[in-house]
Amino acid sequence: MLISVDFNSETPIYEQLKEQIVMGIASGALKPGEQLPSIRQMAEDLGVNLHTINKAYNQLKADGILTVDRRKGAVVNALTGPATLQQKDEIRKKLKPILARAICFGLSKNEIEDLCNDLYHEITGGNHE
Amino acid sequence: MLISVDFNSETPIYEQLKEQIVMGIASGALKPGEQLPSIRQMAEDLGVNLHTINKAYNQLKADGILTVDRRKGAVVNALTGPATLQQKDEIRKKLKPILARAICFGLSKNEIEDLCNDLYHEITGGNHE
DNA sequence: CTTTTGTTATATTTGTTATATAACAATTCA
DNA sequence: TGAATTGTTATATAACAAATATAACAAAAG
Numbered sequence: 501m502l503i504s505v506d507f508n509s510e511t512p513i514y515e516q517l518k519e520q521i522v523m524g525i526a527s528g529a530l531k532p533g534e535q536l537p538s539i540r541q542m543a544e545d546l547g548v549n550l551h552t553i554n555k556a557y558n559q560l561k562a563d564g565i566l567t568v569d570r571r572k573g574a575v576v577n578a579l580t581g582p583a584t585l586q587q588k589d590e591i592r593k594k595l596k597p598i599l600a601r602a603i604c605f606g607l608s609k610n611e612i613e614d615l616c617n618d619l620y621h622e623i624t625g626g627n628h629e
Numbered sequence: 630m631l632i633s634v635d636f637n638s639e640t641p642i643y644e645q646l647k648e649q650i651v652m653g654i655a656s657g658a659l660k661p662g663e664q665l666p667s668i669r670q671m672a673e674d675l676g677v678n679l680h681t682i683n684k685a686y687n688q689l690k691a692d693g694i695l696t697v698d699r700r701k702g703a704v705v706n707a708l709t710g711p712a713t714l715q716q717k718d719e720i721r722k723k724l725k726p727i728l729a730r731a732i733c734f735g736l737s738k739n740e741i742e743d744l745c746n747d748l749y750h751e752i753t754g755g756n757h758e
Numbered sequence: 759c760t761t762t763t764g765t766t767a768t769a770t771t772t773g774t775t776a777t778a779t780a781a782c783a784a785t786t787c788a
Numbered sequence: 789t790g791a792a793t794t795g796t797t798a799t800a801t802a803a804c805a806a807a808t809a810t811a812a813c814a815a816a817a818g
Contacts, residue, residue, distance in 0.1 A: 668763085683765085698763095699764050699765085
């Protein structure tokens, strides 16, 4: 998994990290049980501070996406089952203002459906059944 | 259009404002040509600073969603046609990390489709054909 | 003529992001 | 066992964004 950081981006570095790790898992590039570089290693590779990596890892840990212990470092979790109600609700809350904006821009229902399908396939690339 | 602000929210006040105005337009509660309260009026109503409202209005102006001049204040724009490529691309970029997260949580393609359709109807509520 | 409008400018406070160090206990490895 | 590496925690600092407080201006409305 290649991870890169854009220092000129509006999105915080630790958010960029989270997004790329999540993208890696969703695409299948990162599989359950797979191990991420140590926070110090990753920090050195990307040229950022140790705490920035730590923040990203720990937020993903709080999300249940990573497990991080002192022995194996950060490890990708396996799915524990179907998404919880809280998880679905979080996605819903994040999606809503973006869809409203899309509608504002004049996107039709079909265009939104197509866009979501396109993105789904762009992300999974054939994996995830 | 009733607008409210959560001072404890993670999302900045001016972002909350933008989201609610966009939601109002997408739902049909705000129609093209309709006029929003002046920045000072809105600031007083919500108990926030004039500049916070100004920032929200001006960013929506930059998005082409509002027109704001000295005579009529902030006015909702009519759709100028189908969404531009830049607009579609912006929606795409914002949607992608959220969909990746949904997939990470174990949401299936169908669940994502259903969620988007649900939200579409929840937002438009029967309007927008 | 007074009031209200959007606009612009400056200054200040607060919270977030990111960095720089430093230390600690637990674990790994030679 | 001893050295190195791990995640964790703490503190201090710099840079930036968000929000507020004032103030002033020209344009438009009443």
